[in-house]
Amino acid sequence: MMSSEAPKPQFRWSHLLIGRPLETRALPHQVVSNRIGLAVFASDALSSTAYSIEEILIILALAGTGVATLGLSIPITFAIVSLLIILTISYRQTIHAYPNGGGAYIVARDNLGELPAQIAGAALLTDYILTVAVSISSGVAQITSGFHALYPYRVEMAVGVIAFMTIVNLRGVRESGRIFAVPTYFFIFTMLFMLIVGLVKYTLGDLGTVKEVDELVRHDVQSLTLFLVLRAFSSGCTALTGVEAISNGITAFKEPKSKNAATTLTYMSATMIVLMIGLTLLTHQVSALPSEKETIFSQVGRTVFGDSSIFYLAVLSATALILLMAANTSYADFPRLAALHAGDGFLPRQLTYRGSRLVFSWGIMGLATSASLLVIVSRARVTSLIPLYAIGVFLSFTMSQSGMVVRLRKIGQLRPGEEVPGRETVMRYDPHWRLKMFISALGALCTGMVMVIFAVTKFASGAWFVVLLIPTLVFIFFRIHYHYRDVARLLSLEGVPVDVEKRSIQTLILVDDVHAETVRLVNFAKSLDHPWHAVHIAVNPNKVDLIREKWHKRIGEGELVIIPSPYRLLAEPLRQYIEELQARTPGSFVHVIMGHLAMDTFWEQALHQNSAVIFNLALSRMERVVVTSVPYQIHRNGLAREHSAEAHRDH
């Protein structure tokens, strides 16, 4: 009939903050190069070294700060590195198998079923929130290590950073990539430089040890048990959080997506291994000790470069920046994963809506709110957050790799050359399926064990919360799913005869006072050409006579029914009245027409009660009660005259 041309969105002040709206067709162009991809997706994994080494030492220090005790951090680190290598190989397989995005949720859904998928998803969503909270708290701790005066403001600083990051991400991923590329590379090069200088000084016998450390106050020295070592190991495993980020975000890479993503993953892991081993050895060499007020990196940095060196400042700022930016990985992944859940009907559907900049705005806001809450509750202390952290990631690792094992077993049962289309990807025979399956199984086994160690050794200090939270989330996800399923069934027209017969309509006009707006209401009701009468709810009994008189004088037609309301309620007396009407003529529509004064500004609007909201809420529970709002525009400036002119002309 009519082909409306698409209107350009009007200017809003928010566009200055998050950029001008983008058209839907701009969507596929939002991809990143490998170099930017490394910056966007690796910052989480790389930055974890900043707190993982520290948290290992904090746990070991419970058994004393002797060289032999703290030296255990070296074998622990090698164990973690081995785990990382297994994970990397395993995840490269996943990336190749799922070129459209191979996060734990998708892999589990594809191979294990709905429940494991929801468990993996709930675990990951929890951990994305924790990544933001932990990374930003640790980043702020780096800053306050250099500037002790800022220590009391760490919570405010952390929340401020979350707010900034939220705005950047509401702009969209490509812009974020550019902003975040610099800090990631700055961190890598600063750390490598520190390792080299440290190595040179060590060779020359020039390195020395940390001076003036504000040691952690320890309550009582525990004995060095296997339990304690495992606890330290599990704390250190937080370094591996973020390794899965690339597998979730394959679609953000340029074509060929899988190859680019896998290459980036390999580069990332190699960098991580160098940093983890190098920094652990250096930390041990300079005898850095965990402290409340100064981070390990700060101690190492000033020992290697000297207190007032510009390179010491570079270490602090590079670590702070990459940590603050690491949170960005979660900003990329959380909304994407939440949208996947929502698309499958396990989270509110609003999470699938793309905002004006094509990002999942609801997911971004949800992540920002939850992470801010965690930062506030934990007073931005990393050590308080660590026990909650990483269980989710390791649970999802296990799920994802178990899914790959199932998938590879199926592939092994195909004949060479045979292809089977699946929900996500095509399964194709692979001669190396046995080796690949072994790697995935090994990965699943190791990460599963680490998860159990984590949950057991940290249960009392906070892990219990996550152990309870994940099943709760899964329960909620399924409740939501059943809701959507039931609503869809109730709304479905399959097999139900469609009833579009005419019914009778009884029209009511709600009258508060008699003035020009009332005339508009009567005008509309008469134009509808159905039987109608007016209703006044007598909240103020003193006004009734005046209104009745004005009605007869001004309108002079139609009946005006007065409904008493001794408790000054608006909706309940009307509801009762409509129920009586409906009882007399069942099956008919009751059509309630009410006015609404529309003002030019918010402030003017706030001076008038919007009863329409109250009525809509109260009447929406009633079968076949239809509510119509007839706006009457009030323009105080200039247009006022036009209005009265129009009123005259119309007549």
Next chain:
Amino acid sequence: MMSSEAPKPQFRWSHLLIGRPLETRALPHQVVSNRIGLAVFASDALSSTAYSIEEILIILALAGTGVATLGLSIPITFAIVSLLIILTISYRQTIHAYPNGGGAYIVARDNLGELPAQIAGAALLTDYILTVAVSISSGVAQITSGFHALYPYRVEMAVGVIAFMTIVNLRGVRESGRIFAVPTYFFIFTMLFMLIVGLVKYTLGDLGTVKEVDELVRHDVQSLTLFLVLRAFSSGCTALTGVEAISNGITAFKEPKSKNAATTLTYMSATMIVLMIGLTLLTHQVSALPSEKETIFSQVGRTVFGDSSIFYLAVLSATALILLMAANTSYADFPRLAALHAGDGFLPRQLTYRGSRLVFSWGIMGLATSASLLVIVSRARVTSLIPLYAIGVFLSFTMSQSGMVVRLRKIGQLRPGEEVPGRETVMRYDPHWRLKMFISALGALCTGMVMVIFAVTKFASGAWFVVLLIPTLVFIFFRIHYHYRDVARLLSLEGVPVDVEKRSIQTLILVDDVHAETVRLVNFAKSLDHPWHAVHIAVNPNKVDLIREKWHKRIGEGELVIIPSPYRLLAEPLRQYIEELQARTPGSFVHVIMGHLAMDTFWEQALHQNSAVIFNLALSRMERVVVTSVPYQIHRNGLAREHSAEAHRDH
């Protein structure tokens, strides 16, 4: 036609907190006896002694803590007492002249005009908020004087008390009266007891002086100028805040209202005079010194009774309690005064609505919010709030008494026995009008002078804020007034011919998807019997073909127009479409019908986007565009079956 029986309000959880709803006719019964009235209205005035004596000393101590300097507090107190006597006599006249409530706002409006009335009202409203903030901060300071460990939590405590007081007042005034009667009398008797014990000990030479005071840190000693003495005097005048409370609340008294109110006022002033003089002398005798951590009353109390005496604890708790309860005077007066302003159209009309318990709920909430804000900003420190305080009260004193002067002059011009009806009360000849006018003029002069002294001596330390705030408020009040006046004029039907002619209606159905709810929409549109067609806004271009197909298969009649929306906007493309429709047939109604899924619970509702809100907002600015919401009820439990049964039956 139909006489609906008034429904009893349904049970809500909030009823447990604020009590069951009351009928409108219960209103006149909410009155209090003199004894309760004294407790309700005097707590503000009586409690002011707790901070006024202290604030006098804080200012004098700027010039040193010698006996001669601090001894100036005695003549200053006598000056304040003289002012109180003048005010009491003057206000008794006002109470008799305005038996229906003689607050400054009413007296000024009646005798001086609209602008002075708004000034008086704005001043009083400001001061009511400050009364709550100052009294509660001071009350909390009494508690922390006894329990130093609580000192860091004073802001939280103060805000908590405000919350408690808000709930009590949302229940209604009589209940509050009962709750507040005990503390007021407890305070009066405890203070009198302390004065008597102090006097006896003094006579026996047994009184001694305060030991171990944490003196205020003074920056540099100023010289004792007249300016400083006036500043101390104006600080002390905060004692007089609350004297006007009874004149505002006359209607809360039993009949004869004026007589009861005047008697209560006299009792209140007499009590105040005894306490002010007695406590000032006692404070001086024990050489109490202002301190950040301990109040003067606490120092006096432990010197008279001893550190560990139960009576010392009684002094602290009585002072704390009456201060905390003093805020209640404002809870009684602020909402009442705000409702008066709103009734005259100078504040949002919502302030005149009585809640379920017949109190002005909006006013109570507004007061609580503003006072909490002040407490938080001032960190609950009384000394930071004092410079803002009392200017408003003295401005309203001046306005009120000037109004009485004008009124009494008019009365003097009447013949004996003559009566003239005014807006508020009848003016009757009074042979003593000259004397009465002289008293009111004296009161106006004195309070006006105090106000000027206040504003000048405290301008730099905070009074500037109030000096700016009051005119700003008056400006806003008039802006609101002009808004209501203009709207009333635009809506007025006086002299305008009433247009209730039928017009043509074009009906649109908004279709998001085709399901049972859509059938209900079509059903209603067809029942209306006007030309209609359906419209789908193509936010998701991939869904369009499916929807078109479902429409033809399921509905099979009426046209379905697809409107493209490349920016994923809902309202703007629709608005443009309607504008095109209207351009073709000017003057007709455009009737937009949309569906609304109504769920049983809030949580279920939150899982579905309520587009109706977005459309209502966007379309309410358009002339003659009427929006109808057709609810479709989703009952998941049990009723689901009924629904489909009904669908079958209907056909």
